[in-house]
Every structure is written in C-alpha cells, then in structure tokens.
Amino acid sequence: MSISPSIFGIxxxxxxxxxxxxxxxxxxxxxxxxDDGLIEHESIINGFREWDNIxxxxxxxxxIFLYKYADPIEKFVELKSFHRTLVxxxxxxxxxxxxRNSDNDFIQFRFDQLVPDVIESNGEYLDVxxxxxxxxxxxxxxxxxxxxxx
Amino acid sequence: xxxxxxxxxxxFTKNGTTVLVDHCVILRSEPEPKTIMHESIITRHREWIxxxxxxxxxxxxxxxxxxxxxxAYENFRQYEGAxxxxxxxxxxxxxxxxxxLQAVRFRLDKIKPVYIETxxxxxxxxxxxKSEKTVSLQTLKMPTDIPNLWLWFNDDxxxxxxxxxxxxxxxxxxxxxxxxxxxxxxGLTQINGKNVLDVSSSENNENQLNQSFFxxxxxxxxxxxxxxxxxxxxxxxxxxxxxxxxxIQAAAHSFAFKQHSYTLSGDDPLYWEGFRxxxxxxxxxxxxxxxxxxxxxxxxxVPYIPTFFSLSYNSSLSVVDLKxxxxxxxxGDEIPISRQxxxxxxxxxxxxxxxxxxxxxxxxxxxxxxxxxxxxxxxxNITNDIGII
Numbered sequence: 237m238s239i240s241p242s243i244f245g246i247x248x249x250x251x252x253x254x255x256x257x258x259x260x261x262x263x264x265x266x267x268x269x270x271d272d273g274l275i276e277h278e279s280i281i282n283g284f285r286e287w288d289n290i291x292x293x294x295x296x297x298x299x300i301f302l303y304k305y306a307d308p309i310e311k312f313v314e315l316k317s318f319h320r321t322l323v324x325x326x327x328x329x330x331x332x333x334x335x336r337n338s339d340n341d342f343i344q345f346r347f348d349q350l351v352p353d354v355i356e357s358n359g360e361y362l363d364v365x366x367x368x369x370x371x372x373x374x375x376x377x378x379x380x381x382x383x384x385x386x
Numbered sequence: 387x388x389x390x391x392x393x394x395x396x397x398f399t400k401n402g403t404t405v406l407v408d409h410c411v412i413l414r415s416e417p418e419p420k421t422i423m424h425e426s427i428i429t430r431h432r433e434w435i436x437x438x439x440x441x442x443x444x445x446x447x448x449x450x451x452x453x454x455x456x457x458a459y460e461n462f463r464q465y466e467g468a469x470x471x472x473x474x475x476x477x478x479x480x481x482x483x484x485x486x487l488q489a490v491r492f493r494l495d496k497i498k499p500v501y502i503e504t505x506x507x508x509x510x511x512x513x514x515x516k517s518e519k520t521v522s523l524q525t526l527k528m529p530t531d532i533p534n535l536w537l538w539f540n541d542d543x544x545x546x547x548x549x550x551x552x553x554x555x556x557x558x559x560x561x562x563x564x565x566x567x568x569x570x571x572x573g574l575t576q577i578n579g580k581n582v583l584d585v586s587s588s589e590n591n592e593n594q595l596n597q598s599f600f601x602x603x604x605x606x607x608x609x610x611x612x613x614x615x616x617x618x619x620x621x622x623x624x625x626x627x628x629x630x631x632x633x634i635q636a637a638a639h640s641f642a643f644k645q646h647s648y649t650l651s652g653d654d655p656l657y658w659e660g661f662r663x664x665x666x667x668x669x670x671x672x673x674x675x676x677x678x679x680x681x682x683x684x685x686x687x688v689p690y691i692p693t694f695f696s697l698s699y700n701s702s703l704s705v706v707d708l709k710x711x712x713x714x715x716x717x718g719d720e721i722p723i724s725r726q727x728x729x730x731x732x733x734x735x736x737x738x739x740x741x742x743x744x745x746x747x748x749x750x751x752x753x754x755x756x757x758x759x760x761x762x763x764x765x766x767n768i769t770n771d772i773g774i775i
Contacts, residue, residue: 290428290430291429308389309389320434353415353416354394361388363388363389363390373429373431
C-alpha cells in the first residue's frame with residue numbers, strides 16, 4: 237500500500253502580504269498548536285454535558301536555516317520587515333491553501349517572533365531564525381486543505 | 387559564518403574597560419519580549435500591543451581553561467551586579483543597541499561558579515546578562531569587502547591638537563588623521579596621509595578648500611554619521627567644505643564636526659545650520675543641509691557659501707532623495723553627484739534622530755550597494771527603499 241502525500245501540501249510554509257507570497261523555505265516546524273475554542277459545560281447535578289465552539293486558533297513555530305539561502309542577509313531583511321506585523325494570509329504549506337474562517341475569508345496572522353540563533357556545525361556557527369506566527373482570528377483547520385478554496 | 391559577526395564570543399565594557407569572556411559558550415541570547423495580547427471572549431479576535439523587548443544573554447566560561455583561573459574569577463566578579471555599558475554577542479561587531487542605535491546597558495546579573503562533573507570538578511562560570519531597556523533586533527554586521535569607508539559615530543572623538551591637525555578616532559577604523567589648516571588656511575588636505583584634494587587650482591581663499599573634486603585615484607572620503615543635528619545656536623561647524631564654480635560637477639565634501647567658533651574674514655560667523663527648510667529659496671519641498679551665515683550671503687561671500695545638500699522625500703517622509711546643489715544659493719539648481727562617487731543616503735527621520743550618509747571614493751558595484759541597503763534597512767528598520775544616487 238502506497239502512502240499518500242499530505243492532503244495539506246508538502247512544501248514549506250509561506251505567508252502573503254499585499255499579494256506578495258513569502259516562502260519560508262529551508263524551514264522545519266518546531267511546534268504547531270491547535271488552540272481549540274471548545275467550552276465544555278458539565279452539569280454538577282446530573283453530569284449532562286454541552287459544548288460551545290467559539291472558534292479555533294492556530295500558531296506555528298518554525299526554524300529557518302538561514303545559512304542555506306543564497307543570500308542570507310537579504311532573507312533576514314525581508315523577514316525582519318514583516319516582524320510584528322499582521323500578514324494577510326498564512327499557508328501552513330505553500331502548495332496548500334491559506335487559512336480561512338468559516339465564512340471563507342482569509343485570516344490574518346501575526347508574525348510574532350523573529351529570533352536569530354545559531355547552530356554549531358564543525359566548529360562553525362550557522363545562522364538560523366526562529367519564527368512564530370499566531371492567528372489573529374479563529375479559523376477552520378480544514379481550509380488549509382490543498383483542494384479547498386481558490 | 388554568521389551574518390551578525392564572526393567572533394561569537396561575549397564581550398562587555400564598563401567605564402572604558404573591555405572584558406572578553408574567553409573560553410565561552412553562549413547558552414542563550416534572545417529577546418524577552420513584553421507583548422500584551424488581547425483576545426475577545428466573544429469572537430476570539432486577537433490584538434497585540436508590543437511594549438518592549440528586553441534581551442537576555444547567558445553563557446558559560448570554562449574557567450578551568452584560563453591560565454590563572456583565580457585572577458580571572460576575581461576579575462569577573464568585580465562586575466557582578468554591575469550595569470555594564472556594552473555587551474557584545476559577536477565580539478568583532480556591534481554591541482546590543484537600542485532603536486536609536488545607542489548601546490544598551492546590561493546588568494551582569496549573576497556569575498555562578500559551577501563545575502563539570504568529572505573527578506577533578508573543573509570550574510565553569512555561568513554568566514547572565516539582562517538588558518536595562520529595550521534592545522533592537524540584532525544589528526547586522528557591516529557588509530564586508532567595501533573598503534575605504536569610515537563612519538562617524540556619536541561617540542567618536544574629534545580632537546584638535548593643533549591648528550592644522552584634527553584627529554578623528556573612529557570606532558570602526560581607528561585613528562583617522564585629518565590634516566590641513568583650519569580657520570585660516572586651505573582646509574582639509576589629507577586624510578591619513580592621502581591627498582583628498584587637487585590643489586592644482588587653488589584659489590587660496592581663506593577658509594575654503596582649494597578644489598572641489600575628489601581625486602578618483604585617491605582614497606578620499608568619507609562617511610558621515612550624525613544623529614540629532616545640532617541647531618544653529620549650538621555653534622557646530624563643519625570644518626571642511628569647498629567652493630565650486632557653478633556649474634562644475636560634483637562637489638567634494640568632507641566633514642569634521644566640532645563645536646567651534648569660526649569666523650570668516652568678513653563679519654559673519656559661519657556655523658552649522660543643520661537642518662534648514664528653505665521654502666523661501668524655491669527649494670520646497672526640499673530640505674537643505676548646509677551652512678549659512680547669520681544673514682543671507684551677499685556680494686563676495688556668495689561664492690563661498692558651501693554647496694547644499696537637498697533632500698526630497700515623499701509624503702510619508704520615508705523615501706529620501708539626495709542631491710547636491712550648486713553653490714548658487716539664489717537659484718538652487720541641483721546637480722547630481724558624479725565623478726565616480728557613489729553616495730548613499732540611508733535614512734532620514736523627521737524626528738531628526740537619524741541621518742546618515744557616506745561617500746565612497748569610487749562607484750560602488752550593484753552588489754555592494756545592495757549589501758549596504760540591506761544592512762541599513764535592517765539597522766534602522768526601514769521598510770521602504772533607500773535612496774541612492
């Protein structure tokens with residue numbers, strides 16, 4: 237049985253600002269957090285439960301191997317210019333779809349962290365960047381499916 | 387090789403004393419942001435307020451590797467609990483800077499003696515530095531392989547040991563000797579022993595340089611970095627400027643700021659006027675930087691009014707173009723720099739906080755220009771393009 241590639245896409249994440257898609261290639265995902273907005277009410281009398289879904293948030297931490305870029309300074313400058321701003325679209329996978337809400341509107345993400353760091357390799361320090369993106373509004377996880385939207 | 391520096395080793399300074407933390411491993415060097423996130427309990431919409439960004443540095447020094455561990459320990463210990471003036475993550479480049487590019491003081495919070503768990507318990511020291519105030523995101527190292535650049539920093543020093551010698555101590559380049567006669571001579575003639583001017587057509591005018599051109603084959607000038615322009619009353623002067631015959635091409639400008647009383651042969655003292663809005667002279671919407679007397683120049687003084695720099699900008703004041711005017715103050719014609727000189731105007735902030743520009747004695751390559759652009763865009767958080775002519 238062959239294994240199907242991810243239905244969300246297989247490329248590195250990306251974000252988009254004013255129509256410009258910024259690829260976050262040479263990246264690994266350090267962590268993803270699916271922040272479910274479920275509120276569970278449980279009766280203290282009879283244990284009956286009800287749930288309210290107030291919407292889900294999502295955040296992702298990445299590490300970019302800056303030294304792998306042909307021009308690391310240019311990439312750093314590019315990313316730094318968006319640091320602490322709201323980006324228009326965020327792609328969990330560049331070949332997938334950006335996150336949207338239940339009304340099919342694109343969700344803004346805050347480019348929250350940009351932390352320079354190094355990794356050591358054979359006595360040499362190589363630049364990496366740690367990035368964090370946080371959704372500004374609730375979203376539908378499924379909207380990032382490759383086949384979703386247009 | 388990191389884009390921030392080559393020598394990743396903690397260094398700090400205190401009262402002019404530099405302390406290098408040798409045999410050091412940096413465990414942590416990262417921002418400690420203070421950001422408040424508000425999330426609606428109804429819609430879960432989020433908004434953020436960024437308050438400040440502290441920085442923390444933790445490192446270990448292998449004390450056991452020092453020749454004299456006891457004295458090394460005692461040396462470090464005297465700074466424990468102290469606010470040190472500068473901390474470098476890359477000892478060969480810049481200290482941590484704030485948004486105004488001033489070094490941020492750090493508290494050397496702890497120096498903990500620890501050890502490696504082996505039979506002999508070799509010593510280590512664990513250092514923690516905490517910033518006193520917000521640290522800007524790390525400053526990139528200067529692009530390399532762009533020679534003949536000097537930058538003026540706020541805390542560079544300029545001394546005037548004799549009437550014809552100025553000594554500029556540059557943080558990056560070290561001593562730069564500016565030689566010439568000031569006040570009653572031909573002005574700046576040499577920088578580090580290199581001729582900066584073609585003296586062949588000396589006009590021998592008091593307080594003026596003799597010729598207006600750089601020599602393309604000489605290592606000439608120079609960069610200026612100056613923050614917070616002094617106002618006219620501050621009495622700053624630029625010690626070196628030229629006259630130029632209009633419409634001769636580019637003017638040569640070199641600067642050595644010093645608070646100085648300067649008197650022309652006439653009655654008008656010349657002084658650094660700094661920032662001058664000159665709607666009255668048809669420059670609008672340009673801003674000028676240059677010199678002027680206390681009164682509008684007239685008669686014989688007109689040719690000696692130095693060339694003006696003119697800045698044009700867009701409505702947001704973020705994209706700036708710079709041209710050098712002719713010295714014909716009355717017409718304000720502008721002529722671009724030529725003569726194999728690349729000039730980069732890096733940024734101008736309406737707040738008057740940052741103004742920086744440089745001269746090179748040659749035309750920079752596209753790669754060099756792009757590298758400098760990237761460097762300064764990062765340094766100053768400039769999102770727009772940087773004007774270059």
